Amino acid sequence: MRKPRVIRMVFALSLGCFVMVIFYFNSSLKPASEAVGEGSSRQKSRRSPLQTLYDGDQVESAVQAIHQGRRELLEEACRSYTRKRRVLIPEDLKHIIVDDQHGLLYCYVPKVACTNWKRVLMVLTGVAGSNTDPLAIPANEAHIPGNLRTLSEYSTSQINQRLRSYLKFVFVREPFERLVSAYRNKFTRSYNTAFHKRYGTKIVRRHRPDPQPEALERGNDVSFEEFVYYLVDPATQREEPFNEHWERVHSLCHPCLIHYDVVGKYETLEQDSRYVLQLAGVEDQVSFPASSKSTRTTGDMAAQFFHNISPFYQKKLYNLYRMDFLLFNYSVPAYLKFR
Known part of the structure; x- marks a missing residue:
C-alpha cells in the first residue's frame, strides 16, 4: 500500500515542478513593455x-x-x-x-x-x-x-x-551659454546669498588682489573674469568636485x-x-x-561676457569644457579669440 502512495507523491511533486518551470519561462519571456520594473503600474498591453x-x-x-x-x-x-x-x-x-x-x-x-x-x-x-x-x-x-x-x-x-x-x-x-547662465543666476542675483558665501568668498580671496573686507565677508560681487580664473585654477578641482551648475x-x-x-x-x-x-x-x-x-542667456550675451577674457584664459576654459563641445556637436564660438 505504501508503494503506490509514494509513487503518487513523486508524480504530484514532479507535476508541481513542471508547472513552476513553465510559469518561470512564461514570465521571463514577457516583452519589455510588460516587465518594465518593480512597482510599475502601466498597463501591460501598452508598449514602452x-x-x-x-x-x-x-x-x-x-x-x-x-x-x-x-x-x-x-x-x-x-x-x-x-x-x-x-x-x-x-x-x-x-x-x-x-x-x-x-x-x-x-x-x-x-x-x-x-x-x-x-x-x-x-x-x-x-x-x-x-x-x-x-x-x-x-x-x-x-x-x-x-x-x-x-x-x-x-x-x-x-x-x-x-x-x-x-x-x-x-x-x-x-557649453559657454550654459556657463554664463550659471554665473548670472548664482553670482549676480542678490537672493543667492548661500552661493555667495559658499563660492563667492573663496573666489574673491583667491583671485582678487587686495580685496575689501566686505567682499571677503559677503562674496556677492564676483566678476565673470574672476569666476573663469576660479574654474581653470587646478586647485579648484583638487579641493572638491565642481558644483553641478558648472x-x-x-x-x-x-x-x-x-x-x-x-x-x-x-x-x-x-x-x-x-x-x-x-x-x-x-x-x-x-x-x-x-x-x-x-x-535666456544667448550666444550674443555670452560673447559680451567673454569680451574681457584674455585669449589665454579663453583657451584654458575651452579645454576644460572641450568634451561637451565635441560630444554634443557644438562648434567653437566665433567670439573666442584664441583661434
Whole structure:
C-alpha cells in the first residue's frame, strides 16, 4: 500500500515542478513593455517608450531623423575621444531621475530646463498629487531631495534592468551659454546669498588682489573674469568636485557609458520635449512649460561676457569644457579669440 502512495507523491511533486518551470519561462519571456520594473503600474498591453522609439514599422519623421543623427554623432564622438571604459558606480547615477510608471530615465543638467523637467516628472509620477500643471509647482519644491527617485537608490540588478528597458534621455546646451547662465543666476542675483558665501568668498580671496573686507565677508560681487580664473585654477578641482551648475555634462550624465536614446537640446527645447512626451504616450496628460525667451542667456550675451577674457584664459576654459563641445556637436564660438 505504501508503494503506490509514494509513487503518487513523486508524480504530484514532479507535476508541481513542471508547472513552476513553465510559469518561470512564461514570465521571463514577457516583452519589455510588460516587465518594465518593480512597482510599475502601466498597463501591460501598452508598449514602452523604448519600444515606441525603436519600432521599425514606423514611418520615419523629420524629428526621428534628427534624433537618430544625434545618437550617431554622440556614439562616434565617444569612440573618437574616449579611450578607457570603466564600470558605472552608484555615484555616477545621482543625476538620473527614474519614472517607473512610464519607463523613463532622465539625466538632469542644471541650467538646461531641469526645473521644468522635474516639475513634469513630479506630475507624471504622482508626486504632485492631483496637480497636472507643472508650472503650479514652486521651483524650489522641484529641487527638494527625495521628491523624485534617482537611479543611484536602486540595487545593481534593478539599475541594470532599468538601463536596459527604460527610455534614457538628457537635455544639453551650448557649453559657454550654459556657463554664463550659471554665473548670472548664482553670482549676480542678490537672493543667492548661500552661493555667495559658499563660492563667492573663496573666489574673491583667491583671485582678487587686495580685496575689501566686505567682499571677503559677503562674496556677492564676483566678476565673470574672476569666476573663469576660479574654474581653470587646478586647485579648484583638487579641493572638491565642481558644483553641478558648472560641472560638465559628460561628468554629470556619462554619455559614453550610458546609451542615451534621446539627446534633447536647449536650442530646440520645446520640440524635443514634446517628442519625449509623445514617446512616453503622455502628451495628452501633461505639457512641457513654455519658457520665457526674454531672460535666456544667448550666444550674443555670452560673447559680451567673454569680451574681457584674455585669449589665454579663453583657451584654458575651452579645454576644460572641450568634451561637451565635441560630444554634443557644438562648434567653437566665433567670439573666442584664441583661434
